[in-house]
Amino acid sequence: QVQLVESGGGLAQPGGSLRLSCAASGFFFSAYAMSWVRQAPGKGLEWVAGIYKDGTDTYYADSVKGRFTISRDNTKDTLYLQMNSLKPEDTALYYCAKVKSQGVVVASSAPYEYDYWGQGTQVTVSS
Numbered sequence: 001q002v003q004l005v006e007s008g009g010g011l012a013q014p015g016g017s018l019r020l021s022c023a024a025s026g027f028f029f030s031a032y033a034m035s036w037v038r039q040a041p042g043k044g045l046e047w048v049a050g051i052y053k054d055g056t057d058t059y060y061a062d063s064v065k066g067r068f069t070i071s072r073d074n075t076k077d078t079l080y081l082q083m084n085s086l087k088p089e090d091t092a093l094y095y096c097a098k099v100k101s102q103g104v105v106v107a108s109s110a111p112y113e114y115d116y117w118g119q120g121t122q123v124t125v126s127s
Contacts (some may be wrong), residue, residue: 002026002116004096009121012086016125022079022096022118030054030074033105035114036081038092038123045109048094049081052105059107064090086125093120 008020020036036048049070050059058070069082079096097114099106106113 002098004098004116004118006094006096006118006121009094009123011124011126013127014087014125016086017082017084018086018123020081020083020094020096020121020123022081024077024079024096024098027098027116029072029077031102033099033103034072034079035097035099035106036070036079036094037097037109037114037117038090038094039120040089040092043092045111046092047107047109050099050105050107051079053103057105059105061107083123086123088125091123091125093122095120 003025005023012018033052035050037045038048039045048061051070051072055072067085071080096118098116100115
């Protein structure tokens, strides 16, 4: 069955860095675009970044552009999110999500765009 398992979250100071990973299994990883989506306490889902199936195209929310980098290693079936210059407002539960339609990058947090989600990894930015 399809599994997405995030890791790498934790506590970071403002200005610090964290690297999230999402290990995928149960599907042809290199055939699908992937996204990172986050949910801050008491708020709705926010799309963070998306990456094309082969990693050639990447897209970012304005709130993270220039600070976060999404990447993937299709030989390891793993998705990454490098987060630099972290701010307290980046505090959230971060999910990786598999785009439902093959070959399409999605810049949306709408659940209907995705067919599988990980369990999430908590990122807390605080001094």
